[in-house]
Amino acid sequence: MNSDSDLQIAGDLLEVPHLLQPAREHPATVAEFAGLARALAADRAQWAPLVQYDATSRWYHRLSTGPGYEVWLLSWVPGQSSGSHDHGRSSGVLTVLAGELTERSESGSRALAPGAQRVFAPGYVHEVVNDAIEPAVSLHIYYPGLTEMPMHSARCAPAAQDQDVVPA
Numbered sequence: 001m002n003s004d005s006d007l008q009i010a011g012d013l014l015e016v017p018h019l020l021q022p023a024r025e026h027p028a029t030v031a032e033f034a035g036l037a038r039a040l041a042a043d044r045a046q047w048a049p050l051v052q053y054d055a056t057s058r059w060y061h062r063l064s065t066g067p068g069y070e071v072w073l074l075s076w077v078p079g080q081s082s083g084s085h086d087h088g089r090s091s092g093v094l095t096v097l098a099g100e101l102t103e104r105s106e107s108g109s110r111a112l113a114p115g116a117q118r119v120f121a122p123g124y125v126h127e128v129v130n131d132a133i134e135p136a137v138s139l140h141i142y143y144p145g146l147t148e149m150p151m152h153s154a155r156c157a158p159a160a161q162d163q164d165v166v167p168a
Helices: 006-010 030-041 044-050
Strands: 059-066 069-077 091-098 099-103 108-113 117-120 124-129 136-143
Touching: 030 044, 030 069, 030 091, 030 117, 030 136, 044 059
Parallel strands: none
Antiparallel strands: 059 069, 069 136, 091 117, 091 136, 099 108, 099 124
């Protein structure tokens, strides 16, 4: 029986650069998109000066784009809601930056405090609302970029007449 460990046989992988995967320039996995969202959330100086609040409708601003994805910054005054919707063929990561939001879906309702993240797949139906008494700010990453946002009735059936693309 051979007593050599795998490490002794292979040697130090860091000493064999051709065996290492090259660093990716842009996210490619759910975990990497969630990590990007956390990194952007931590860089308050990048997003905080851009935030605006609009009492008549949710305010949103496309913060950045990358190959096949986009990042949106949204603000929510108390009472504002996305309405029940999905994101078409896009997957996403929602991260609360400030304040508190509530997410409602078929599986129930959950409060989202600053730092909370929600990851969703294409076709996931939810509503995001600011039920609190203070404004809130959130960051949304969509992959691929958001091209449709079908609205749904309260019982989660698509509403054919409303296909506006407003991130949520």
